[in-house]
Amino acid sequence: MRMTAPPDSPGRLDDAALIEQSRHRPESFATLYDRYFGDIYRYIAARIGPQAADDLASETFLVAFRKRDGFDPERGAVRRWLYGIATNLLAGHRRSETRRLEALARVPVASPAESEHADRVAAQVTAAATQRRLAAELSRLPDGERDVLLLVAYGDLSYEEIAQALDIPLGTVASRLNRVRRKLRAALNDITAESGGSDG
Amino acid sequence: MDEPHDDQDVRQPVDPHHVTAVRHLLGSHEPSPGTVAEGRARLLAEAAATATVSSLEPVRRRRRGRRGRWAGVGLSLAAAAAAVAVLVPMGLSGGGTSVVPRTGVPAPATTELTARQVLLAAAVAVEKAPASGDYWRIATVDRSTLTDPTRSYVIETRWSGEQWLTERPDLQGWRIRRYLGAKPVTPRDEEAWRAAGAPTSWRYSEDMKSEQFAAPPPGGTLEAAAGERTAERLRGRWKGTAGDLIWDSITWQEARAIPDDPGKLRTYLEKYVRRQVAHPDSGIDVEKEMPRLLRAVCIRMITGLPVSPEARASAYRILASLPGIRAGGEITDPLGRRGQALVYREEAEPGLFTEIRFVVDPGTGLPLAEMRMNVAKGADGRTVEIPSSTSYQAIGWTDERPEPPAHRD
Numbered sequence: 001m002r003m004t005a006p007p008d009s010p011g012r013l014d015d016a017a018l019i020e021q022s023r024h025r026p027e028s029f030a031t032l033y034d035r036y037f038g039d040i041y042r043y044i045a046a047r048i049g050p051q052a053a054d055d056l057a058s059e060t061f062l063v064a065f066r067k068r069d070g071f072d073p074e075r076g077a078v079r080r081w082l083y084g085i086a087t088n089l090l091a092g093h094r095r096s097e098t099r100r101l102e103a104l105a106r107v108p109v110a111s112p113a114e115s116e117h118a119d120r121v122a123a124q125v126t127a128a129a130t131q132r133r134l135a136a137e138l139s140r141l142p143d144g145e146r147d148v149l150l151l152v153a154y155g156d157l158s159y160e161e162i163a164q165a166l167d168i169p170l171g172t173v174a175s176r177l178n179r180v181r182r183k184l185r186a187a188l189n190d191i192t193a194e195s196g197g198s199d200g
Numbered sequence: 201m202d203e204p205h206d207d208q209d210v211r212q213p214v215d216p217h218h219v220t221a222v223r224h225l226l227g228s229h230e231p232s233p234g235t236v237a238e239g240r241a242r243l244l245a246e247a248a249a250t251a252t253v254s255s256l257e258p259v260r261r262r263r264r265g266r267r268g269r270w271a272g273v274g275l276s277l278a279a280a281a282a283a284v285a286v287l288v289p290m291g292l293s294g295g296g297t298s299v300v301p302r303t304g305v306p307a308p309a310t311t312e313l314t315a316r317q318v319l320l321a322a323a324v325a326v327e328k329a330p331a332s333g334d335y336w337r338i339a340t341v342d343r344s345t346l347t348d349p350t351r352s353y354v355i356e357t358r359w360s361g362e363q364w365l366t367e368r369p370d371l372q373g374w375r376i377r378r379y380l381g382a383k384p385v386t387p388r389d390e391e392a393w394r395a396a397g398a399p400t401s402w403r404y405s406e407d408m409k410s411e412q413f414a415a416p417p418p419g420g421t422l423e424a425a426a427g428e429r430t431a432e433r434l435r436g437r438w439k440g441t442a443g444d445l446i447w448d449s450i451t452w453q454e455a456r457a458i459p460d461d462p463g464k465l466r467t468y469l470e471k472y473v474r475r476q477v478a479h480p481d482s483g484i485d486v487e488k489e490m491p492r493l494l495r496a497v498c499i500r501m502i503t504g505l506p507v508s509p510e511a512r513a514s515a516y517r518i519l520a521s522l523p524g525i526r527a528g529g530e531i532t533d534p535l536g537r538r539g540q541a542l543v544y545r546e547e548a549e550p551g552l553f554t555e556i557r558f559v560v561d562p563g564t565g566l567p568l569a570e571m572r573m574n575v576a577k578g579a580d581g582r583t584v585e586i587p588s589s590t591s592y593q594a595i596g597w598t599d600e601r602p603e604p605p606a607h608r609d
Contacts, residue, residue, distance in 0.1 A: 029247055042228055045231075051432070053229065054231070055435075058243070066246075131221075134222065152214050185215070185218075
C-alpha cells in the first residue's frame with residue numbers, strides 16, 4: 001500500500017481506482033478513455049460538430065490525464081469530472097457553437113425525395129420549422145444555460161453532478177435549468193412530442 | 201442571484217421531450233474508429249512519456265537510501281560539450297557497451313558501435329537535412345498487438361498516418377490516416393486463427409479486462425480488412441502549432457526559438473522540463489529524474505518537431521551524454537530497413553519494464569522506428585510480451601504537396 005485509500009463507494013471505486021493507479025502506471029488511464037470517449041465525443045460533437053470534436057474530445061482526455069493528480073474522488077465521479085473538463089474546453093469554442101446553431105436555424109426545409117407522400121412532406125415541414133425555432137433559441141441561450149441544458153441532454157447528469165462538473169452552486173444549476181425550461185417551452189410550443197424524427 | 205430550487209422534480213431537470221428535441225436537432229455523432237484510435241494513441245503517447253516520470257515515484261520511495269542510480273547524471277554543460285567534440289568514455293553507469301573508446305583515441309574500426317558513436321554519427325548526418333520547406337511532414341506506420349477475444353492467438357493491427365504541418369497561411373495542414381487492417385502475427389497464431397474459422401472481424405465484449413498496452417479496441421469490434429484513406433484538415437488547436445513537446449503544443453515561433461547550440465539547448469530543455477513537470481505536489485524529484493526526462497524530450501524533438509537541423513543534431517548530442525542508453529547493434533526495423541538500435545528501458549511499474557529500441561540510420565541521422573516491447577500479465581498469470589512500434593517513413597521539410605483522398609474530414 002502506498003497510501004491510505006480514501007473511502008469510496010464501490011460503484012465509483014473502479015474509475016477512481018484507475019486514476020489512482022494511473023499515477024504510477026500512466027497507461028491505465030487508457031481504460032477510462034475506452035469507457036468514456038464515446039460519451040464525451042457525442043457531447044462535444046453535438047455542440048461544435050463532429051469535425052471539431054475529433055480534436056477536442058481527444059484533448060479532453062489529455063487534459064484530464066495531465067490533471068489526474070487533482071482529481072478528488074470525494075467530489076464526484078470520474079465521468080462528471082470529464083464532462084466538466086470538456087465543458088471548460090468548449091468555452092474556447094463558443095463562436096463555432098453559436099455559428100453552428102445559427103446555421104441550423106437557417107437550414108432550409110429539406111427538399112423531399114421524389115416518392116414521398118404529401119402528408120409526410122407536410123409533417124416534415126412542420127418538424128423542420130420547429131427545429132429551426134429550437135436552434136434559434138439555443139443559439140440565444142446564455143453560455144451557462146446552454147452548458148447545463150446540454151449536460152442534461154447528452155451527459156444525463158443530475159443537478160448535483162452538474163454542480164460538481166462545473167464547480168458551481170447547486171442553486172445556480174437549478175435556476176439556470178428553470179430558465180432553460182421556460183424558454184424551451186415557449187420555443188417549442190410543446191408540440192415537439194410529435195415532431196421527434198427517427199433519423200439522426 | 202441564485203434562486204433557490206423551485207418545486208420542480210430534481211431528478212428530471214428538463215422535460216424529456218425537450219431533451220429528445222434537442223438531441224434530434226444536434227444529432228448523435230459517433231466518433232470514427234480512426235478518431236477513437238488517434239485519440240487513444242495521443243493519450244498513450246502522453247502516458248508513455250509520463251511513465252518516465254511518475255512510474256518512478258513508488259520505486260524511488262522504496263529505493264531511497266540506496267546509492268544513486270544516476271551517479272553520472274550531473275554532467276555539466278562543459279562535459280556535454282566535450283562529449284560533442286570527442287568520443288568521450290564517460291564511464292556512465294548504464295552505458296553497458298562492449299566497446300569503450302579511450303579518451304582521445306579514435307574509435308576502433310569495428311562493426312560494434314557504441315550508443316554514443318551511433319548518436320554522434322547521427323548528429324553529424326542530420327545537420328545536412330533540409331532546413332526549410334513548405335511543409336513539415338511526418339509519415340508513420342503504427343503497429344500494435346492484442347489477443348483475440350478468446351485469447352487463443354495474437355493479432356497485429358496497423359495504421360498509417362501522415363501529418364502535414366505548415367506555417368504558410370495560404371497552405372492547408374492535413375492529417376491523413378489509414379487503417380491498414382489486422383491479422384494473426386506468427387504462423388502459430390495464424391494456425392489458431394484458421395482453427396477458429398478464420399474470422400474476418402473480432403468482437404470484444406464490454407467486460408473483457410483490458411491488459412496493459414493491449415486493451416480491446418474501443419467500440420468493441422476489430423476488422424481484419426483495411427479501411428479507406430481519410431483526411432482531416434488541421435484546424436483549431438492543431439492549426440498554427442508546430443507539433444508538441446510531450447507536455448505542451450509548440451507554436452512555430454516557439455519552435456524557431458529552440459536553441460541550436462547543444463549547451464543552450466540543454467539549458468532550454470531543462471527549464472522546459474522543470475516548468476512542465478515540477479509542481480509542488482507531484483512528488484517528483486525533477487532534478488533526479490532529469491536524465492530520463494531529457495531523454496524523452498530529446499527523442500520527441502528528433503522524431504517530431506520542426507526545428508533546425510542543428511537543433512536536432514544537438515538533441516542527438518544531448519542523448520549521447522545521457523546514461524541508460526546502450527547500443528543494440530544493427531537490426532531490421534518493422535518496415536524491413538536496417539538501422540542501429542539504441543536500447544533503453546522504462547519501468548512501467550515496479551518490476552515491469554518496457555524495453556524500447558530506438559532505431560536510427562546513422563547515415564542520414566533520421567530515426568527509423570521506435571520499437572517497444574511491453575510486458576503484461578496474461579489471463580493465466582503468465583508474463584506476456586506485447587510488441588508495438590512506430591516506424592517513420594518520413595520526418596522533415598518538404599516542398600511536396602499532400603494528396604488528401606477524396607473522402608475528407
